[in-house]
Amino acid sequence: MQVFHTGTEWQTNWLKSLQSGKTIGFVPTMGALHQGHLDLVKNSKKECDITVVSIFVNPTQFNNPEDFAKYPITLEQDLKKLEDEGTDFAFLPETLSIYPEKPVLTLNFGELEHVLEGEFRPGHFNGVGIVVSKLFHTIKPDKAFFGQKDLQQVAVIKRLVRDLSFNLELVVVPTRREVDGLAMSSRNLRLNPVERAQALILYWSLTKAKDELLAGKPWLDVRNQIRQDFKETSLARLEYFELVHPEHFTRFEAFEPDQKSSICVAAYLGSVRLIDNLPIIP
Numbered sequence: 001m002q003v004f005h006t007g008t009e010w011q012t013n014w015l016k017s018l019q020s021g022k023t024i025g026f027v028p029t030m031g032a033l034h035q036g037h038l039d040l041v042k043n044s045k046k047e048c049d050i051t052v053v054s055i056f057v058n059p060t061q062f063n064n065p066e067d068f069a070k071y072p073i074t075l076e077q078d079l080k081k082l083e084d085e086g087t088d089f090a091f092l093p094e095t096l097s098i099y100p101e102k103p104v105l106t107l108n109f110g111e112l113e114h115v116l117e118g119e120f121r122p123g124h125f126n127g128v129g130i131v132v133s134k135l136f137h138t139i140k141p142d143k144a145f146f147g148q149k150d151l152q153q154v155a156v157i158k159r160l161v162r163d164l165s166f167n168l169e170l171v172v173v174p175t176r177r178e179v180d181g182l183a184m185s186s187r188n189l190r191l192n193p194v195e196r197a198q199a200l201i202l203y204w205s206l207t208k209a210k211d212e213l214l215a216g217k218p219w220l221d222v223r224n225q226i227r228q229d230f231k232e233t234s235l236a237r238l239e240y241f242e243l244v245h246p247e248h249f250t251r252f253e254a255f256e257p258d259q260k261s262s263i264c265v266a267a268y269l270g271s272v273r274l275i276d277n278l279p280i281i282p
């Protein structure tokens with residue numbers, strides 16, 4: 001596996017020699033890699049000739065300074081996992097390489113800025129959009145791979161690719177879960193044993209709500225019961241639990257069996273914020 005640290009290094013030493021008909025797959029990450037990230041790598045290796053994985057904890061997408069300061073860093077283990085997976089290139093940029101000066105451009109993703117993650121993490125998607133744009137311009141991939149766990153981020157990146165005419169294909173890979181159902185996340189490393197056990201309510205609430213919706217129970221009744229369950233049975237502090245369209249994130253007040261829909265949840269375990277989602281009608 002080759003490791004590079006700047007876009008110039010990639011484009012001068014590697015990219016030109018790879019452009020003879022070989023396809024490039026790209027997996028952008030913030031490190032602390034788990035099996036969900038490696039699923040993205042596996043898919044890239046299956047679909048593309050060359051796989052590039054970036055590891056960069058992007059400061060501009062953190063609206064909570066404490067979350068940024070405590071984000072887990074496991075670079076040595078990450079590189080070993082990528083090597084074992086047969087990754088071709090790892091991109092490890094320094095912050096000054098990505099942001100030689102503070103960006104003044106602001107990206108606005110319309111209605112996605114005002115619901116769920118957009119509502120509770122102001123400025124987050126602007127930071128995501130800017131760094132992903134920079135990474136796409138640098139790597140110039142044919143395909144980019146993202147996880148379904150970050151469903152609203154996927155919608156944001158789709159909008160970015162469409163509106164800015166990036167010449168690439170987005171590939172969305174299903175959420176990888178632990179044996180007990182918890183969605184794999186780098187932030188899970190910050191949970192203590194009690195919080196880890198309590199975090200199971202996220203997946204439990206999603207599956208319970210899906211079952212009840214498909215059995216015909218009204219959505220608002222389902223949501224109210226889930227909110228009550230969080231208050232009465234868990235240490236997790238629920239931030240939102242919503243039924244939305246998985247592409248433009250319109251909130252639904254009722255479940256329609258013929259309408260694309262997903263349930264999205266966010267909750268705090270101590271100071272650790274976790275998100276998850278489950279498609280009802282894909």
